[in-house]
Amino acid sequence: MNALTALSDPTRLRIVELLAEDERTAGEIASHFPTSRPGISRHLRVLREQGLVQARGEGRRRIYSLDPEPLAQLDAWLARYRGFWANRLDALETEIRRRRRH
Amino acid sequence: MNALTALSDPTRLRIVELLAEDERTAGEIASHFPTSRPGISRHLRVLREQGLVQARGEGRRRIYSLDPEPLAQLDAWLARYRGFWANRLDALETEIRRRRRH
DNA sequence: AAGTTATGTAACTGTCAAGTTACGCTTTCA
DNA sequence: TGAAAGCGTAACTTGACAGTTACATAACTT
Numbered sequence: 207m208n209a210l211t212a213l214s215d216p217t218r219l220r221i222v223e224l225l226a227e228d229e230r231t232a233g234e235i236a237s238h239f240p241t242s243r244p245g246i247s248r249h250l251r252v253l254r255e256q257g258l259v260q261a262r263g264e265g266r267r268r269i270y271s272l273d274p275e276p277l278a279q280l281d282a283w284l285a286r287y288r289g290f291w292a293n294r295l296d297a298l299e300t301e302i303r304r305r306r307r308h
Numbered sequence: 309m310n311a312l313t314a315l316s317d318p319t320r321l322r323i324v325e326l327l328a329e330d331e332r333t334a335g336e337i338a339s340h341f342p343t344s345r346p347g348i349s350r351h352l353r354v355l356r357e358q359g360l361v362q363a364r365g366e367g368r369r370r371i372y373s374l375d376p377e378p379l380a381q382l383d384a385w386l387a388r389y390r391g392f393w394a395n396r397l398d399a400l401e402t403e404i405r406r407r408r409r410h
Numbered sequence: 411a412a413g414t415t416a417t418g419t420a421a422c423t424g425t426c427a428a429g430t431t432a433c434g435c436t437t438t439c440a
Numbered sequence: 441t442g443a444a445a446g447c448g449t450a451a452c453t454t455g456a457c458a459g460t461t462a463c464a465t466a467a468c469t470t
């Protein structure tokens with residue numbers, strides 16, 4: 207559940223939200239925060255290491271995009287406990303999900 | 309998204325999993341970890357403060373149980389991005405969810 | 411070629427949180 | 441009633457991490 211540790215920082219959480227909208231360069235991302243650019247660079251590194259984002263180089267800039275895999279994992283983890291706050295519609299969701307697992 | 313910070317610690321994550329099975333006393337919980345009992349006590353405090361667990365006193369012991377609310381919130385947050393790893397069945401889920409919001 | 415832009419890394423600092431031991435309080439039991 | 445059981449809090453230590461400034465590198469631009 208590495209997504210949890212990566213997302214526990216509010217800045218990184220926000221970065222993920224930004225990248226969910228659209229991919230962005232490191233600079234664009236940094237411009238959304240009061241934090242210095244190197245600081246953001248390190249956050250991006252953490253997100254990369256945890257597999258939450260991917261970076262591809264394009265000329266002198268690096269374009270970051272979201273990699274949903276860890277989020278999907280987190281979602282799967284949560285699904286196990288979804289019964290706790292379930293109502294009928296949620297039960298249906300769970301059923302769908304269970305069935306898809308084949 | 310306070311669940312994220314609370315669950316970023318692996319011990320606390322495990323505690324939540326334990327309490328998802330069944331409610332337990334502080335001592336029972338602590339017995340599952342190498343950490344000292346006071347250490348666990350502090351983790352429980354964090355979980356309490358973030359609303360993830362509830363404690364009720366029963367004689368000289370405290371019985372902890374899971375409060376799913378923050379997990380439900382986290383689930384709702386994730387739902388916004390579920391499209392990223394979606395297939396058709398997931399799209400149906402989203403639709404259900406959206407509709408329930410009334 | 412020289413300067414500027416885009417980005418990452420290095421080294422340092424300060425804060426916070428998780429761990430420990432020692433202690434205190436309340437409840438049970440012999 | 442005194443001892444033990446069950447928990448929590450206090451005070452301290454230590455390690456991790458987010459933030460900063462300074463520097464390095466690579467790629468456009470003129």
